Structure formats: structure tokens, C-alpha cells
Amino acid sequence: MDLTYTEEEEGFRARLRSWLALSLPKLPPKPDPLDWPGRRSYDTAWQRMLYDAGYAGLHWPVDAGGQGATPTQHLIYLEETERAGAPYVGANFVGLLHAGPTVAAEGTAEQRARWLPPVLRGDEVWCQGFSEPDAGSDLASLRTKAVRDGDSYVVTGSKIWTSHAEVADWCELLVRTDPQAPRHRGISWLAMPMDAPGVTVRPLRTLAGSAEFAEMFLDEVRVPVANRVGEENDGWRVTMVTLSFERGTAFVGEVVACRRTLGELARRARRNGHWDDPVLRRRLGRLNAEFRALWRLTQWNVSEAQNAGGVPGTGGSVFKLRYSHARQELYDTAAEVLGPDAMDLDEEWTGDRLSSLSYTIAAGTSQIQQNIVAERILGLPKGRRWTSG
Amino acid sequence: MDFRLTDDQRALRSGVRELLAGRFGRDALRAAVDREGTVDRELWRELGAAGFFALRLPEEEGGAGLGLPEAVLLFEEAGRALLNGPLVATHLAAGRLPGAADGTQVVTCGTQLRGLIPHFTDADAAVVIDGAGMRIRYPKDLPHARQFRSMDPLTPLHRIPDGPMVPPRPDAILLTAAEQLGSAARTTEMAVQYAKEREQFGQPIGGFQAVKHLCAQMLVRTEVARAAVYAAAVTEEFTEIAGAKLLADEAAVQGARDCLQVFGGMGFTWEADVHLHLKRAWLREQMWLTAAESEEIQAEALASAL
Numbered sequence: 001m002d003l004t005y006t007e008e009e010e011g012f013r014a015r016l017r018s019w020l021a022l023s024l025p026k027l028p029p030k031p032d033p034l035d036w037p038g039r040r041s042y043d044t045a046w047q048r049m050l051y052d053a054g055y056a057g058l059h060w061p062v063d064a065g066g067q068g069a070t071p072t073q074h075l076i077y078l079e080e081t082e083r084a085g086a087p088y089v090g091a092n093f094v095g096l097l098h099a100g101p102t103v104a105a106e107g108t109a110e111q112r113a114r115w116l117p118p119v120l121r122g123d124e125v126w127c128q129g130f131s132e133p134d135a136g137s138d139l140a141s142l143r144t145k146a147v148r149d150g151d152s153y154v155v156t157g158s159k160i161w162t163s164h165a166e167v168a169d170w171c172e173l174l175v176r177t178d179p180q181a182p183r184h185r186g187i188s189w190l191a192m193p194m195d196a197p198g199v200t201v202r203p204l205r206t207l208a209g210s211a212e213f214a215e216m217f218l219d220e221v222r223v224p225v226a227n228r229v230g231e232e233n234d235g236w237r238v239t240m241v242t243l244s245f246e247r248g249t250a251f252v253g254e255v256v257a258c259r260r261t262l263g264e265l266a267r268r269a270r271r272n273g274h275w276d277d278p279v280l281r282r283r284l285g286r287l288n289a290e291f292r293a294l295w296r297l298t299q300w301n302v303s304e305a306q307n308a309g310g311v312p313g314t315g316g317s318v319f320k321l322r323y324s325h326a327r328q329e330l331y332d333t334a335a336e337v338l339g340p341d342a343m344d345l346d347e348e349w350t351g352d353r354l355s356s357l358s359y360t361i362a363a364g365t366s367q368i369q370q371n372i373v374a375e376r377i378l379g380l381p382k383g384r385r386w387t388s389g
Numbered sequence: 390m391d392f393r394l395t396d397d398q399r400a401l402r403s404g405v406r407e408l409l410a411g412r413f414g415r416d417a418l419r420a421a422v423d424r425e426g427t428v429d430r431e432l433w434r435e436l437g438a439a440g441f442f443a444l445r446l447p448e449e450e451g452g453a454g455l456g457l458p459e460a461v462l463l464f465e466e467a468g469r470a471l472l473n474g475p476l477v478a479t480h481l482a483a484g485r486l487p488g489a490a491d492g493t494q495v496v497t498c499g500t501q502l503r504g505l506i507p508h509f510t511d512a513d514a515a516v517v518i519d520g521a522g523m524r525i526r527y528p529k530d531l532p533h534a535r536q537f538r539s540m541d542p543l544t545p546l547h548r549i550p551d552g553p554m555v556p557p558r559p560d561a562i563l564l565t566a567a568e569q570l571g572s573a574a575r576t577t578e579m580a581v582q583y584a585k586e587r588e589q590f591g592q593p594i595g596g597f598q599a600v601k602h603l604c605a606q607m608l609v610r611t612e613v614a615r616a617a618v619y620a621a622a623v624t625e626e627f628t629e630i631a632g633a634k635l636l637a638d639e640a641a642v643q644g645a646r647d648c649l650q651v652f653g654g655m656g657f658t659w660e661a662d663v664h665l666h667l668k669r670a671w672l673r674e675q676m677w678l679t680a681a682e683s684e685e686i687q688a689e690a691l692a693s694a695l
């Protein structure tokens with residue numbers, strides 16, 4: 001049990017910290033959180049700066065153009081960028097955190113050469129086209145079909161909840177290539193260009209008021225067969241690779257942000273007198289213990305991952321379950337601290353409170369995560385109908 | 390940074406687990422219940438010989454010279470096995486009170502539970518342990534102690550009306566949290582095992598989601614508490630220790646409750662061990678630091694960081 005960082009790791013931290021201090025002032029002003037085109041250019045500009053400084057794809061393997069950093073270095077990166085107030089991956093989320101790593105792990109040499117460098121440079125943005133109106137938690141029931149026609153698949157169907165689809169260049173798309181096969185066996189993973197004829201994106205307004213995700217209608221969209229990652233009908237296995245990346249690393253940096261918010265809440269509560277309310281004070285105290293423990297759990301998971309060659313383990317589900325609820329509790333408590341000001345949509349914590357509602361749904365609902373923990377970690381019998389692959 | 394257990398720590402843990410499985414298995418546990426929780430002196434000496442109490446004493450003083458992380462692993466195992474007796478008090482007295490280190494003396498402590506003293510009749514010495522140090526008192530110095538019927542069948546309790554109020558000692562808090570962690574891990578295991586075996590509606594109850602989700606939450610609480618307890622053992626920071634106690638208390642108490650629920654009617658019987666875990670978890674929850682106190686400490690830390 002060693003929580004001290006090695007000299008090398010501290011050296012990495014120090015270099016990163018001074019680079020951040022020099023570079024962050026060069027960023028344009030932060031866009032409105034509801035303005036996705038604005039966020040795309042802001043986030044990709046940041047990605048370009050990372051690329052130029054040799055920090056792009058820090059945790060990606062070197063042969064994929066990444067820096068081959070250890071999970072611990074990645075942790076330090078997330079800690080330091082958050083502390084410095086640097087942008088989070090944002091619009092680059094899918095490309096950097098799961099489509100890219102999936103292509104790196106499962107793609108051919110040509111596919112890696114075509115798709116990975118633009119992601120790292122911030123030139124191209126990806127989105128994730130997995131969910132469908134009738135296939136959310138039950139992802140394997142997806143129906144969007146792809147029929148082979150010469151060198152192309154002709155794709156027809158619809159997708160939903162596609163985050164920042166409006167500003168994306170590519171979509172990691174799951175399609176059914178064999179309608180006769182058992183549900184998990186007839187799926188393929190395609191990279192679809194978002195400007196292909198037949199792709200219609202219709203923004204959906206979220207409860208937070210933003211157009212952060214969209215519906216996608218695919219009407220005979222031609223996608224080259226060469227854009228398929230993995231074998232035909234082997235897409236479910238590829239998807240499991242994608243999801244392990246998604247759940248393993250997605251929320252780590254945010255824990256640091258939550259701890260900072262907690263400190264700001266305490267400050268605000270002291271100013272407006274709420275601090276004298278023992279119930280509220282104790283609630284803030286409990287959250288302090290909670291987020292501190294979540295940070296320790298992150299370090300634990302990272303240590304385990306480091307040992308397993310960087311592959312995130314099932315610890316991600318345990319973390320996500322607890323974190324998503326703790327985050328909601330944090331912003332509910334913020335609303336108590338704010339009092340009637342919590343009704344002001346321009347109050348930052350009000351927006352955060354609204355968006356925190358998605359945490360127990362997106363990337364696998366809490367119920368699905370509990371199924372995963374129960375079946376894959378605890379070894380309880382599989383449910384009769386629900387299968388997670 | 391490598392937060393995982395070292396090989397030595399893993400070996401220590403499995404050694405203690407084996408020792409306790411052999412010496413304090415189910416039969417010994419139930420025998421302890423039958424004799425109302427009184428300390429098994431022979432076992433106490435064996436624990437002493439195994440280094441349970443002297444673990445953190447320097448080697449010159451006959452100890453193992455190990456640290457708080459190792460002690461935490463030991464007490465976690467004690468919590469799993471529901472080992473009874475004033476373990477934390479005797480461990481803290483080692484090196485200061487003759488006979489504590491080798492387990493020839495049973496040392497209890499009158500400050501861990503406000504106004505109560507556990508294992509009073511058994512104890513050779515009753516100490517007062519606070520953040521600063523330890524004062525030795527003997528049972529005869531506490532003439533007003535009155536026994537009452539303890540809710541935990543493994544922990545006899547006396548009331549001491551004029552019990553001293555002293556600030557808690559951090560390592561005592563953490564070792565108690567480690568016992569809670571062990572208990573939480575054990576009740577999770579018991580629930581999972583039962584859920585795999587017990588059949589209703591023609592299938593193991595663990596196939597039902599309502600049961601699965603109870604079990605998953607038990608694991609989540611345990612793992613969060615584990616990260617907190619282990620980290621606090623490494624940093625030895627007071628706020629972190631207090632936070633670890635808070636989360637470990639929750640994991641142990643709620644874990645035992647959920648385990649009882651998974652066991653159904655069987656869980657409500659004296660025969661099932663679940664109630665023993667729950668009652669001890671409730672007791673430890675009151676020891677050294679309550680949830681309210683811990684939360685205030687956390688809040689204070691937030692405020693003073695401003």
C-alpha cells in the first residue's frame with residue numbers, strides 16, 4: 001500500500017504543471033456550456049495544444065500515436081488539468097476515450113493510420129451511435145440494418161441519444177449485419193462519416209435546456225466495407241472492448257472537480273449563514289468523506305489496472321455506481337446551500353444539478369451496473385432474459 | 390504509487406485468516422455466544438503469541454515492528470471472524486502495560502463508548518486512552534460499574550456513570566473501522582453464498598434482480614470503505630481516519646441489514662450468524678467516534694481549508 005508518487009511521476013507532474021500554467025492563458029474564453037459548436041472549437045483547440053506539446057493520447061499505446069503513459073501518469077494528468085481549470089475532453093470524449101482506443105486495439109494498420117492521428121490532433125470529432133429508440137439497456141436488440149452492396153454497406157435505421165452528433169465528423173456505429181443470427185452474433189462495428197448522404201441529425205433538447213444529444217436518422221447511408229472495425233458480425237465483442245474503456249476511465253477527473261466544488265460550497269455556506277445549520281453542515285461533511293474515498297478508490301483501481309497492463313477492470317462499475325449517486329447528492333446539497341438562488345438557471349451549480357441527473361442513466365444505468373457487479377464480480381446467476389455479453 | 394497490498398501484506402492477511410479459521414471458526418464463535426462473550430484466555434494468549442497485540446511494537450521491545458497498514462489488515466480479519474474481546478484496547482496497551490503484548494493480560498478501555506465499558510469483568514486492567522496517551526486504571530478503581538444486558542451477545546457491557554470524556558485516539562478509531570470493514574466483507578460474502586444456494590420459484594434467489602441489487606450495493610459499500618480505510622492507514626491523517634470510520638460503519642451496519650434481508654426468515658433466527666454481525670456493527674458504530682462527530686470533523690476540515 002503505497003500512496004506516494006515516484007520521483008519520475010513527480011517529475012511528470014511538475015513538467016505538466018508548468019506547461020499548464022504557460023498554456024492555459026492562451027486558450028480563448030470559455031464558451032457557453034449550452035453552445036456545442038462553440039464547445040467543439042474550444043475543445044479541439046485545446047486538443048491541438050496538447051498535441052503540439054506531446055501530451056495528446058497520453059494513455060494511448062505508442063504504436064497508435066499515443067504517449068504510452070502509465071495509468072498512474074494518466075491519473076496525475078487528470079488531477080493536474082482539473083486543478084488548473086483546464087478543459088475536460090468535452091467534444092473529443094468519444095474519439096479520445098473509447099472510439100480511438102477501440103480502433104487502436106481492434107483496427108487494421110490502414111484504419112489506425114486514417115482515424116487515429118486526426119483524433120489526436122483535434123481535427124476530427126467522433127460520436128457514439130449505439131443506442132436506438134428500442135435498444136438502450138438492451139443494446140443487443142438493436143435493429144439498424146446494414147446490407148452489403150459491393151464495397152459498401154447500405155445502412156438504414158435510427159439512433160438516439162447520440163451525444164454531440166451535430167458537431168461530429170465520425171460516428172462509431174453499431175449495425176445489424178445478419179438478422180438471422182442470434183442477437184449478439186449479427187452485429188458489426190462501423191465508422192460512419194457524419195456527412196454521408198442519408199444521415200439526418202435532429203437535435204433533442206435535454207432537460208437542462210441544451211441540445212447536447214440528438215436523434216439520427218439513417219436512410220440508405222453508404223458506408224465502405226473498409227470502415228468496419230473487426231470482423232463482420234463480430235461487433236458485439238468489439239463493443240465490449242469499447243464499453244470497458246467507456247466505464248473504466250470516463251469519470252476519474254471529475255472527482256477532483258467535485259472535491260473543489262465541495263470546498264466552494266462550504267465557503268458559500270459560511271457566507272450566507274447556512275453553515276450554522278448542523279444538518280446541512282453534516283451533509284457537507286459526509287460528502288467530504290465520500291469524495292475523498294472515491295478518490296482513493298480511483299487510486300486503487302488505477303493500481304489494479306497498472307498491474308493488468310492498463311486494461312480497466314470491473315472496478316469501473318463499482319466506481320460509477322457510487323460516483324453517479326454521490327454527484328447527484330453533491331448538487332442537491334448545493335441547491336440547499338444556494339436556497340432560492342438554486343432556481344436561477346444562470347447559477348453554475350443549477351446547471352450542474354440538472355446535468356447530474358444523467359449520470360445514473362448514461363453509459364449504463366445504475367440498475368444495469370448493479371447487474372454487472374452482481375453477475376460478473378459476485379458470480380450470481382445470470383438473469384433469464386437480460387444478457388450483457 | 391501502487392496502492393495494492395504488497396506480497397508481505399497479502400501473506401500476513403492470509404496467515405491471520407487461517408489462524409482465525411482454525412482457532413475461531415463457527416463452533417468457537419457459537420461457544421463464545423454461549424458463554425456470553427467472555428474472553429477465551431487461551432485464545433488471547435495465542436493471539437498474543439501470533440503478534441496480534443505486539444504487531445506495532447519495535448523489534449527491540451519484542452514486537453514485529455510493523456505499521457498501521459498491517460494492523461488494519463489484522464483487525465479486518467478479526468472483524469470478519471467476529472472475534473470477541475477488547476482487541477483494540479489490548480493492542481494499544483501493548484508495550485505500556487506488562488502482559489498486554491503477549492496476551493497474558495486482557496485490557497479494556499473505558500473511553501471508547503461513552504459511559505460504557507466492555508468486558509469489564511474479564512479485564513485485568515481498564516485504561517483510559519485518549520489522543521495524547523494512556524492512563525492506567527484498574528477495575529477496582531471503578532466501583533460504580535454496573536452490568537446490564539448487552540444487546541451484542543459477544544460483548545458484555547457495564548455502565549460507568551462518571552466515565553471520563555476524552556478526545557479519541559486516531560489509531561483506535563481506524564482499527565475499529567477496520568473491524569467494521571471485515572464484517573462488511575463477510576456479510577457480503579454470506580449473502581452472496583446464500584443467494585447462490587437458496588432456491589425459490591425453481592431457481593436460485595440470486596437470479597432475482599431485487600436480490601442481486603442488494604448484493605451489488607453491499608459490495609460497492611464495502612469496496613468504497615476499503616479504499617478509505619486502507620488509505621487512512623497509509624496517510625495516518627486524522628480527517629481521513631474519521632472519514633474512513635464513517636464509511637466503514639455504514640458498510641458494516643447496512644451490509645448486515647441487507648444480508649439479513651437476503652436470508653429471509655432464516656436471517657431473523659438466533660441460529661444464523663447475521664444478527665451477531667449487525668449487533669456488533671451497531672456497537673462499533675458508537676465506539677470512539679459516532680457518525681455525527683465524524684461528519685462534523687469533515688465539515689471542520691472543509692471550513693479550515695478555505
Ligand SMILES: Cc1cc2nc3c(=O)[nH]c(=O)nc-3n(C[C@H](O)[C@H](O)[C@H](O)COP(=O)(O)OP(=O)(O)OC[C@H]3O[C@@H](n4cnc5c(N)ncnc54)[C@H](O)[C@@H]3O)c2cc1C
Pocket residue numbers: 127128129130131133135136137138160161162163164213358361362363364365366367368371386598
Ligand atoms: C446524457 C446522455 C448521453 C448519452 N449519450 C449517448 C451516446 O452518445 N451514444 C449512445 O449510443 N447512447 C447514449 N446515451 C444513451 C444511454 O446509453 C442510454 O440512455 C442508457 O443505456 C439507457 O437506455 P434507455 O435510455 O433506453 O433506457 P431503458 O433501457 O429503456 O431503461 C429504462 C429504465 O429501465 C431500467 N432497466 C432496463 N433494463 C433493465 C434490466 N435488465 N434490469 C433492471 N432495470 C432495467 C433502466 O435502469 C431504466 O431505469 C446517452 C444517454 C444520456 C442520458
